[in-house]
Amino acid sequence: MNDYTMTPAERRATWGLGAVFSLRMLGMFMVLPVLTTWGMALQGASETLIGLAIGIYGLTQAVFQIPFGLLSDRIGRKPLIVGGLLIFVLGSVIAALSESIWGVILGRALQGSGAIAAAVMALLSDLTREQNRTKAMAFIGVSFGITFALAMVLGPIVTQAFGLHGLFWMIALLAALAVIITLVLVPDAGDHRLNRESGMVKGCFRQVLANPKLLKLNFGIMCLHIMLMSTFVALPTELAHAGLPAVNHWKVYLCTMLLAFISVVPLIIYAEVKRRMKRVFVGCVALLLVAEIVLWGSGSGFWMLVAGVQIFFIAFNLMEAILPSLISKESPAGYKGTAMGVYSTSQFLGVAIGGSLGGWLAGHYDTQVVFLFGTFLAAVWLSVSVTMQEPPYVSSLRVELPHTVLDDVTLSQRLLAAPGVSEAIVVPQERSAYIKIDSKVTNRFEIEQLIQKHA
Structure with a gap:
């Protein structure tokens, strides 16, 4: 019960699903640094449509x-993951065969339609034990x-070697490889266990959407990706x-990605270990504002462009981790998924x-206006982020309950009442307890011992 060493099946599931997730995202992101430049040769192309x-x-x-x-x-x-990947392959093939920007738009829309991320996480939850799930999710x-980072580097190299159509064919092959990995390497789940830590529950959306702390964080991730996509509409042209x-x-x-990865590690450690999350978070948003001003x-x-890109990616990579x-930390017990x-x-x-608005601004004005918009958005986000409170430094646990304590x-x-526990809800029909703990005070083993003591 308290064996924290991953079994061969758990390792296989983690590596297999990690590969599936990565191959799909690699295909999705490789287009970003090249579509603005190479895509203008497509029939009907404009900055807005790009x-x-x-x-x-x-x-x-x-x-x-x-x-x-x-x-x-x-x-x-697995059927849904395979189906989603096949839709992704279809979209990639349509984009590869198209000579028109509208064909690429249709292909990209289909790529996004195969939305498998939630199903991948749910399957990973089914295939790993509670004590090893955090490690698997972190992977x-x-x-x-x-x-x-790989996509940013490989996209221009592959496109230079094989052209934009060749890039989309490679993306289709990567997704087809992900289908094979899903069918051959990823183990089958014996049953679907409802896990509120990694899966979504229909009746929980209202409470999540009404939570002001979560709303600010959701606004933050939306701002971050608006800036990312609009930047990649303008940046290749500016370079x-x-x-x-x-x-x-x-x-x-x-170069900027390597330096960014090296830079963010000590900042992540400082934020988590020293419990200075708000300070690092607000500083990160301020850094994004500086990056947009420099650009x-x-x-x-x-x-100056290189400096702006470097500052942007340090802040972006740090924010993606934070x-x-x-x-x-902020989601109530049982609502994390x-x-x-x-x-x-x-x-x-x-x-x-970000993509649509960035393209419209670049098409109707110029690429510098895209960075000006990013500056304005970062300033708005900074004004929101300073109102945030320091988060509770807690970890989420799901503990399976023995039959003897369900009633x-x-x-x-x-x-x-246990030391270090800030929230706890028991869901008898799921045979689960969802608990928020301070890991410096208690741990999973002690919580399981407490439950067993009264079993």
Whole structure:
């Protein structure tokens, strides 16, 4: 029960689903640094439509993210994951065969329609034990960051070698490989266990949407991805104007990403271990504001652009690590999975708004106005972030309950009375207790011992 070593099946599930998630996101992100430059050769292309092509996958992903997650409870995780990946392959093939920007827009919309992220997390939850689930989820989170960095570097290299159509064919092959991994390497789940820590629950959305602390965080992730997508509408054009050919843009992304990864690690440790999360969070938003100001004032000066990109990616990578941690801390016990579902939807809405609005601003004004808009948005976000309170430094636990305590009406009170426990709810029909603990005071083993003592 308290064995914290992953079994071979758990390792297989973690690596397999991590690979599936990464291959899909790699295909999604490789388009970002190249579509603004190479995409202008497509029939009917304009800055506005390029922005729409960049962002539209976020709109369809936002629409289907929660329904696909709930649907996986009915039809099974793996069938839905395979189905979503096949839709992604179809979208990639349509984009690869198209000579028109509208074909690429349709392909990108289909790519986003295969919204499998929630189903991947739910299957990972089914295939790992409670004590190892955090490690498995953390692996997926780390793989996301690495995948994004790889996509920024590989996108321009692949497009230079094979063209934009070749890039979409490679994306289709990556998604097809993810289908094979899902069918061959990922174990089958014996049953679907409802886990409110990783899965969404229909009746919980109202409380999550009404929570002001979670609303501020959801607004934050939306702002972050609006800035990311609008930046990638403008940045490739600005780098080209500064004298760096599109084929060499990957060098800028490689250097800035490497420095960003190195820079954020001590800041993440400081925020979590020293419990200075709000200070780091507000500083991070301020850094995004500085980055947008530098990009706006660069005037196509190469080294000013590089400085702006470097500051932006330090802040972006740090925020991508901090925001999910804050959602976990601020979500009420038993609501984490639903809170993460709403958070992901907000993220993809930001993708849709950022790409579309960035393209419209670049098409009707110029790329500098895109950075000016980013400056304004960062300033608004900063004014919201300073009103945030220091988060509770707690971890979320789900503990499976033995049959002997399911009728114990005093269990939640006894759990709340334990040192280090701030919240506890017992859901007898799910045979689960959802608990928020201060990990410096107590741990899973002590909570399980407390429950067993009265079993």
